Amino acid sequence: MAINRRGFLKTLGVAGISLTVGKSFGAAREEKNAVEFNGILYDSTLCSGCQSCEYACSDKYELPYPTDAPVPGVVRTTSDKQRVAVNAYNTSKGPQHIRKACNHCNEPACASACLTKAMLKTDEGPVIWREEKCMGCRSCMISCPFDIPKFEFDSPNPKIQKCRMCYEELMKGDVPACVEVCPQEALTFGKRKDLIELARTRIYAEPEKYNHNIYGEHEVGGTGLLYLASVPFEELGLRKDLGTTSYPEYNKTFLYSVPAVLILWPAFLLGLHNSFKERRSNILKGKEDGHEE
Amino acid sequence: MKSEQSTGFLKFILRELKPKGKIITPFNIISALTILVAAVILVFRFKDGLGSVIHGSQDAPWGLWINFNVITGVAFAGGGFVVTFMVYILGLEKYRPIVRATVLYALLSYMFYAGALLLDLGRPWKVINPIIGNSFGISSVLFLVAWHFLLYMGSLFAEFFPTIAEWANLKRLRKVFASMTLAAVIFGIALSTLHQSGLGALFLMAKPKIHPLWYSEFIPILFFISSIFAGLSLVIIMETINQKVFWRNMSFMHKSSHRNIVLGLARVSAVSMFVYFFMTILVFLHGKNLAYLNTSWGYWYMMEILGFVLLPCMMFLYGYRQRQLTAVRIAAIMSVVGIILNRMNVSTIAYQWYAHSIHFPTWMEIVVSVAVIFVQILVFRWIIRRMPVYRESPSWVTGEEQKKSFKQKEERRKKWMVSAG
Numbered sequence: 001m002a003i004n005r006r007g008f009l010k011t012l013g014v015a016g017i018s019l020t021v022g023k024s025f026g027a028a029r030e031e032k033n034a035v036e037f038n039g040i041l042y043d044s045t046l047c048s049g050c051q052s053c054e055y056a057c058s059d060k061y062e063l064p065y066p067t068d069a070p071v072p073g074v075v076r077t078t079s080d081k082q083r084v085a086v087n088a089y090n091t092s093k094g095p096q097h098i099r100k101a102c103n104h105c106n107e108p109a110c111a112s113a114c115l116t117k118a119m120l121k122t123d124e125g126p127v128i129w130r131e132e133k134c135m136g137c138r139s140c141m142i143s144c145p146f147d148i149p150k151f152e153f154d155s156p157n158p159k160i161q162k163c164r165m166c167y168e169e170l171m172k173g174d175v176p177a178c179v180e181v182c183p184q185e186a187l188t189f190g191k192r193k194d195l196i197e198l199a200r201t202r203i204y205a206e207p208e209k210y211n212h213n214i215y216g217e218h219e220v221g222g223t224g225l226l227y228l229a230s231v232p233f234e235e236l237g238l239r240k241d242l243g244t245t246s247y248p249e250y251n252k253t254f255l256y257s258v259p260a261v262l263i264l265w266p267a268f269l270l271g272l273h274n275s276f277k278e279r280r281s282n283i284l285k286g287k288e289d290g291h292e293e
Numbered sequence: 294m295k296s297e298q299s300t301g302f303l304k305f306i307l308r309e310l311k312p313k314g315k316i317i318t319p320f321n322i323i324s325a326l327t328i329l330v331a332a333v334i335l336v337f338r339f340k341d342g343l344g345s346v347i348h349g350s351q352d353a354p355w356g357l358w359i360n361f362n363v364i365t366g367v368a369f370a371g372g373g374f375v376v377t378f379m380v381y382i383l384g385l386e387k388y389r390p391i392v393r394a395t396v397l398y399a400l401l402s403y404m405f406y407a408g409a410l411l412l413d414l415g416r417p418w419k420v421i422n423p424i425i426g427n428s429f430g431i432s433s434v435l436f437l438v439a440w441h442f443l444l445y446m447g448s449l450f451a452e453f454f455p456t457i458a459e460w461a462n463l464k465r466l467r468k469v470f471a472s473m474t475l476a477a478v479i480f481g482i483a484l485s486t487l488h489q490s491g492l493g494a495l496f497l498m499a500k501p502k503i504h505p506l507w508y509s510e511f512i513p514i515l516f517f518i519s520s521i522f523a524g525l526s527l528v529i530i531m532e533t534i535n536q537k538v539f540w541r542n543m544s545f546m547h548k549s550s551h552r553n554i555v556l557g558l559a560r561v562s563a564v565s566m567f568v569y570f571f572m573t574i575l576v577f578l579h580g581k582n583l584a585y586l587n588t589s590w591g592y593w594y595m596m597e598i599l600g601f602v603l604l605p606c607m608m609f610l611y612g613y614r615q616r617q618l619t620a621v622r623i624a625a626i627m628s629v630v631g632i633i634l635n636r637m638n639v640s641t642i643a644y645q646w647y648a649h650s651i652h653f654p655t656w657m658e659i660v661v662s663v664a665v666i667f668v669q670i671l672v673f674r675w676i677i678r679r680m681p682v683y684r685e686s687p688s689w690v691t692g693e694e695q696k697k698s699f700k701q702k703e704e705r706r707k708k709w710m711v712s713a714g
């Protein structure tokens with residue numbers, strides 16, 4: 001394919017534009033420095049299902065009080081009016097309770113799906129939703145592997161409802177409302193790293209009592225919420241098929257190929273166009289309304 | 294002088310705004326009614342929230358407006374980039390007569406489906422956030438798709454503008470825009486590649502929620518390839534209908550080449566469908582999904598892949614070989630159904646497939662979805678009846694171009710003379 005100088009320059013120009021556009025996308029994928037995230041350890045063997053955390057959360061965020069109590073056989077979920085839900089299960093080791101709320105993933109799917117950065121993984125660990133940014137597209141809901149973000153379908157000014165680990169309290173040096181209120185001390189707030197140590201210590205101390213895994217240590221690339229249980233987690237309705245890959249990872253191939261496509265495709269197309277030009281001008285019957293020749 | 298000119302232009306616009314053709318036709322009545330009802334529904338949507346009109350559930354957060362109008366509809370707008378690729382890049386002049394109509398169709402699709410997106414946003418007044426740059430969620434696929442939509446609309450507009458200019462007699466502007474066509478086409482193809490596949494990439498993180506027969510890490514590639522024949526099939530159907538409806542607005546050249554164009558498109562569709570089919574099989578084997586085949590989901594999957602991809606693919610081929618327009622048209626309709634099936638499967642039907650309730654849209658959701666399409670068709674018709682989309686360009690354009698091509702011929706002759714010594 002013979003490229004004349006002008007054609008070459010043109011190709012270069014297109015590639016150049018794409019390069020600058022492409023770069024800005026590429027740069028954004030650079031990882032943040034790993035910081036020590038905060039987290040919450042939830043020991044389901046201590047949980048009595050009293051719903052204190054639900055009430056405390058409703059109080060704090062001005063949501064209605066829960067109207068039902070956990071009973072085995074009924075799965076309660078978080079909703080646009082409830083950020084945390086406690087469930088009861090009949091397990092191989094008798095009735096057990098389990099709490100469901102945002103897991104504050106280390107690399108959250110919701111935040112990487114959000115096109116306005118309304119969902120944000122803070123440096124401190126909590127994943128928070130910011131009203132002033134959100135446009136209500138609900139891709140966070142599509143992407144969250146735990147189906148946590150909930151949307152107020154019945155409001156003309158809808159919000160996304162989801163646990164924010166009482167981010168503002170943390171900044172003041174306090175602990176989340178649910179941790180503070182739990183009468184069984186089933187919830188412990190702290191640095192994620194220390195919490196994993198604590199969880200391990202409990203397992204070592206009472207190996208008979210505990211399932212030897214910590215849910216959330218590796219799930220979906222690690223989560224801020226860590227779960228201890230006496231039975232396999234599936235018995236408590238936790239999904240074990242989510243894998244240990246962080247969810248934004250699934251997008252990476254696509255996102256990385258964007259700059260490449262933006263650079264190579266136009267250059268290739270222009271080359272193709274030029275090589276067909278000769279043929280084009282032969283067939284041309286004065287119907288050209290393209291570029292100047 | 295200036296004001297005289299602008300009043301003249303205003304008069305021209307006012308004259309053109311008047312309807313042409315019969316007003317009371319079944320189509321007009323039905324579409325007007327639908328649009329009216331949709332408008333009422335939308336009042337409620339903004340007054341009482343999305344949930345008051347759509348089946349908004351926490352498990353299936355996206356309703357028909359996104360999953361059908363945007364995710365499915367945009368696939369059908371794929372004709373825009375395929376046809377411009379064939380004409381401007383490969384120089385297949387045969388398809389020149391349909392370029393303008395396809396580009397127009399694509400442009401309107403993007404405009405109205407982006408509109409549908411706005412209706413579906415919970416907080417549309419914040420839509421400006423990812424655009425003006427105070428909060429760029431750059432790692433978000435949706436962010437890319439949104440930007441590519443926007444830029445692509447721009448390049449489609451640039452591609453279509455010469456037609457508008459010919460209609461409104463804007464000679465100088467026409468020239469400016471016509472000189473940008475190639476750049477717009479190239480940029481447009483790159484953007485289309487990315488956002489057609491990007492629509493698939495939106496579901497990449499929904500891995501645990503989509504049935505394994507429909508989920509794979511290759512969704513973006515499959516979405517891109519299928520948008521090629523989705524777009525072309527729609528062009529075939531559109532051309533078939535428009536042949537009848539806009540007979541009077543069509544140039545002689547167009548009418549006479551209709552058959553050849555449709556057959557040519559059938560061949561391209563068949564090839565891209567075969568590639569798609571082949572890739573689907575590879576993805577299927579790669580995913581070790583054999584176990585799912587003998588379930589009801591498996592049957593549903595096979596119906597989609599065999600019945601609405603492989604079968605229309607063969608029919609396209611048959612129609613092309615036998616020069617049978619009817620076969621091609623049926624194949625086109627089937628492949629359109631196949632694309633709807635595929636997109637709805639990924640986004641709605643096989644999404645949260647383990648949930649027990651079936652997610653079915655409300656009638657209001659459907660009315661608005663259909664109304665959006667009606668508006669698109671009405672605007673399309675309005676433009677075709679007025680602008681030289683199917684018609685010959687006005688004489689001042691053809692005159693100029695004849696001059697140009699004469700000059701080219703002259704140059705070529707000279708070159709030839711030189712090289713011949």
Ligand code: SF4
Pocket residue numbers: 101102103104105108109110111127143144145146147148149162
């Ligand atoms: S659990 Fe869901 S909502 Fe919470 S951080 Fe992870 S992805 Fe986001």
Ligand code: SF4
Pocket residue numbers: 110113114115116117118119129133134135136137138139140141160
């Ligand atoms: S709904 Fe809001 S928070 Fe969720 S992805 Fe969209 S913009 Fe982000």
